[in-house]
Amino acid sequence: MSLAQQVFDAGVVGDGGAGFPTYKKLVTGPELLIIDAAECEPLLGSDKYLMRSSPADVVAGIEAVAAACQIPRAVIGIKAHYAREIAALEAAATRASLPIAFHRLDSFYPAGDEQILIFEVTGRTVPPGGLPADVGVLNMNVTTTANVARATRGEPVTRRYVTVTGAVAAPTIVDAPVGTTAADLIAAAGGVTTPEYVIVRGGPMMGKHHAAREAATLGYGKADGGLIVLSASHPLVQFMAKPVDRVLAETQSMCIQCRACTDLCPRYLIGHQLRPHRVMRAMQNGADEALADALLCCECGICELYACPMGLSPRQMNVLVKAQLRAAGASIADRSVHTGQTAERAYRRLPQSRLIERLGLTAYPTTIESLVRLDPETVRLPTRHGVGVAGRPCVAAGDQVSVGQVVAEVSPGEMGALVHASLTGRVTDVAPDHITIRREGGR
Numbered sequence: 001m002s003l004a005q006q007v008f009d010a011g012v013v014g015d016g017g018a019g020f021p022t023y024k025k026l027v028t029g030p031e032l033l034i035i036d037a038a039e040c041e042p043l044l045g046s047d048k049y050l051m052r053s054s055p056a057d058v059v060a061g062i063e064a065v066a067a068a069c070q071i072p073r074a075v076i077g078i079k080a081h082y083a084r085e086i087a088a089l090e091a092a093a094t095r096a097s098l099p100i101a102f103h104r105l106d107s108f109y110p111a112g113d114e115q116i117l118i119f120e121v122t123g124r125t126v127p128p129g130g131l132p133a134d135v136g137v138l139n140m141n142v143t144t145t146a147n148v149a150r151a152t153r154g155e156p157v158t159r160r161y162v163t164v165t166g167a168v169a170a171p172t173i174v175d176a177p178v179g180t181t182a183a184d185l186i187a188a189a190g191g192v193t194t195p196e197y198v199i200v201r202g203g204p205m206m207g208k209h210h211a212a213r214e215a216a217t218l219g220y221g222k223a224d225g226g227l228i229v230l231s232a233s234h235p236l237v238q239f240m241a242k243p244v245d246r247v248l249a250e251t252q253s254m255c256i257q258c259r260a261c262t263d264l265c266p267r268y269l270i271g272h273q274l275r276p277h278r279v280m281r282a283m284q285n286g287a288d289e290a291l292a293d294a295l296l297c298c299e300c301g302i303c304e305l306y307a308c309p310m311g312l313s314p315r316q317m318n319v320l321v322k323a324q325l326r327a328a329g330a331s332i333a334d335r336s337v338h339t340g341q342t343a344e345r346a347y348r349r350l351p352q353s354r355l356i357e358r359l360g361l362t363a364y365p366t367t368i369e370s371l372v373r374l375d376p377e378t379v380r381l382p383t384r385h386g387v388g389v390a391g392r393p394c395v396a397a398g399d400q401v402s403v404g405q406v407v408a409e410v411s412p413g414e415m416g417a418l419v420h421a422s423l424t425g426r427v428t429d430v431a432p433d434h435i436t437i438r439r440e441g442g443r
């Protein structure tokens with residue numbers, strides 16, 4: 001059986017955030033495999049825990065991908081100060097069937113962004129709207145790589161590590177079945193320590209904010225590696241809670257066109273013609289030709305959470321404009337790369353420590369050592385785990401299911417991933433976007 005088929009059968013999706021179906025990436029052509037081991041969102045430690053605990057799986061996944069895609073060498077992009085993780089991977093890599101090098105990164109955000117990491121390792125810019133393969137690279141997250149190794153052993157993705165931190169009693173990594181609710185994850189970390197709170201699903205820069213009342217029904221998916229509890233009064237929560245009409249009104253009245261958002265934009269600094277200050281200006285004066293820049297935005301959040309001295313939200317404007325342009329059928333037209341823009345890059349990368357201070361997160365640990373294995377009574381499995389189509393439920397309420405059984409299907413070739421039961425028990429609820437399973441029998 002091909003590796004792509006094994007990975008499809010196991011329902012592996014990219015763990016770096018977007019949840020891209022991994023089997024779609026497994027094609028020949030690239031000359032270099034780059035593994036993203038940067039884990040760049042502040043406070044998250046799930047990838048680091050995996051690297052320390054399962055380095056052999058990471059290396060086995062690299063070997064499998066390289067063999068299937070005929071890639072002669074691999075580079076692991078990892079922060080230089082992840083000393084224990086580097087040591088664990090180096091020891092495992094000595095027995096590898098291909099050369100595996102380590103590219104030690106400075107500690108900056110967003111070092112793990114696919115295109116930023118490729119630039120760091122190769123000096124090449126993926127063209128706007130292009131793919132890593134355009135510059136001869138296949139890029140894969142480190143947890144995804146371990147899941148590929150497990151797929152070769154016939155093990156589907158039914159569990160994952162989630163970093164649970166912030167305003168909780170005992171921040172920890174949780175080894176949890178896919179679909180574990182936010183409420184159970186928070187309980188595994190000792191419960192909240194603040195009376196009113198918001199749940200950040202993901203990292204503080206790109207994560208989605210959810211009200212506390214959603215905790216019992218918010219099932220964590222295959223690509224959800226972080227849960228941060230923040231007080232409802234935390235500045236980050238207050239900032240993200242602004243209604244869009246207020247954000248728009250502030251854009252139109254307060255942007256001073258200082259260009260700081262553009263000067264610090266990581267995609268601009270690898271040569272893309274993404275100039276958020278022009279989008280902001282266009283929102284003021286209707287210069288429509290500048291709006292197309294928004295299509296290049298990866299929504300990293302630097303412009304709104306760090307760069308802008310006026311507290312404005314270029315990222316949110318880009319999101320708004322992108323949705324409108326895509327609804328109108330627009331696509332990226334300017335695919336040019338401007339290498340002159342990269343000259344200042346080394347001085348404009350955003351140090352992680354400064355970012356944590358700016359976000360008001362210094363009270364929380366940047367390294368987490370503990371692991372809690374969680375076996376909850378119920379899981380609420382999302383049927384979609386990233387880009388592409390949702391899985392189509394193939395079970396009904398009342399059905400008995402076992403761990404690893406397919407409960408939502410996609411067809412081979414479709415942009416999507418199979419979903420497997422993560423508990424042995426009974427299906428209690430089936431909806432287009434989720435399947436609830438209640439435990440029956442042993443753990």
Ligand code: SF4
Nearest residue numbers: 255256258259261308
């Ligand atoms: S940094 Fe803020 S004020 Fe300056 S151009 Fe960008 S949006 Fe406008």
Ligand code: SF4
Nearest residue numbers: 265297298300301303
């Ligand atoms: S969110 Fe802002 S800084 Fe990040 S890519 Fe988009 S425009 Fe650039």
